[in-house]
Amino acid sequence: MAANKEAYLTLKKELDQQGVTLVAVSKTKPVKEILELYESGHRDFGENYVQELVEKAGRLPKDIRWHFIGHLQTNKVKLIAPFVQLIHGVDSLKLLKEINKEAVKSGRVIDCLLQVHIAREETKFGLDEQEVRDILDGTAIAEMKNVRICGLMGMASFSDNIDLVRAEFRQLKEIFEERNRLRTPDAQLRTLSMGMSSDFRVAIEEGSTMVRIGSLLFGERGQK
Numbered sequence: 001m002a003a004n005k006e007a008y009l010t011l012k013k014e015l016d017q018q019g020v021t022l023v024a025v026s027k028t029k030p031v032k033e034i035l036e037l038y039e040s041g042h043r044d045f046g047e048n049y050v051q052e053l054v055e056k057a058g059r060l061p062k063d064i065r066w067h068f069i070g071h072l073q074t075n076k077v078k079l080i081a082p083f084v085q086l087i088h089g090v091d092s093l094k095l096l097k098e099i100n101k102e103a104v105k106s107g108r109v110i111d112c113l114l115q116v117h118i119a120r121e122e123t124k125f126g127l128d129e130q131e132v133r134d135i136l137d138g139t140a141i142a143e144m145k146n147v148r149i150c151g152l153m154g155m156a157s158f159s160d161n162i163d164l165v166r167a168e169f170r171q172l173k174e175i176f177e178e179r180n181r182l183r184t185p186d187a188q189l190r191t192l193s194m195g196m197s198s199d200f201r202v203a204i205e206e207g208s209t210m211v212r213i214g215s216l217l218f219g220e221r222g223q224k
C-alpha cells in the first residue's frame with residue numbers, strides 16, 4: 001500500500017492550523033513511500049530502530065529531519081549522533097551522557113526529549129516524575145553542553161478507554177507545566193511529543209505540540 005497523499009495533506013492542514021508538528025512515522029515502510037511524502041513537502045520522519053534509520057537516512061535526501069522515537073541503547077548512539085534531529089525517548093541519565101559524548105565528537109548539539117512513563121501498562125519505557133525532576137534539576141545536566149533537553153514525550157495506554165488515555169496525557173502536560181514554572185524563561189521546555197494515529201486528537205486537546213503518526217499516513221504496518 002502506498003503512502004496516502006490525500007490523508008497526508010488533510011492531516012497536515014489540520015495540524016498546521018493548530019500549530020502542532022507532524023512526525024511521520026515511517027518504520028517498516030520502504031524508502032519509496034517516504035519519498036512520496038517528501039515530494040509532498042514533508043521533512044520530519046520518525047523511526048524506532050537504529051539500523052533501519054541509518055540505512056534509510058543513507059538513501060534519502062539529506063534535508064530530511066530524522067526523529068528517533070524508539071528505545072535507544074547506549075551502544076547505538078554513535079550511529080545516529082552525526083545526523084539525528086531529535087531523540088524522543090531519552091529515559092536515563094546514562095543515555096543522556098552517551099548522547100552528549102557522541103554529540104561532542106560530531107561537533108553538534110543534539111535535541112532530546114525525556115520520555116515519561118504515563119501509561120498504566122507496565123511494559124512501556126520511561127521515567128517517573130521524580131526521575132524527570134532529578135535529571136532536569138541535577139548538576140550532571142549542567143555540564144552536558146552538547147545535549148539540549150527541549151521537552152517531554154509520552155505514550156498513553158493502548159486502550160479504547162478515551163477517559164484513561166486523556167487522563168494520561170493530562171498528567172504528562174501537568175508535569176511539563178510544573179517543570180516550566182520552575183525554569184527560567186530562556187530554559188523553557190517547548191516540545192510535548194504525545195499522540196499517535198489512534199489518539200492524537202485527544203493528545204492535542206490536552207496540549208500536545210508534536211504528534212507521531214504512522215498508520216494513518218502509511219496504512220497499517222505488516223500489510224502491503
Ligand SMILES: *Cc1c(COP(=O)(O)O)cnc(C)c1O
Binds near residue numbers: 155195197198214
Ligand atoms: C510506531 C510508533 C508511533 C506511530 O504509531 P501509529 O499508531 O502507527 O500512528 C508513534 N510513536 C512511537 C513511539 C511508535 O513506536
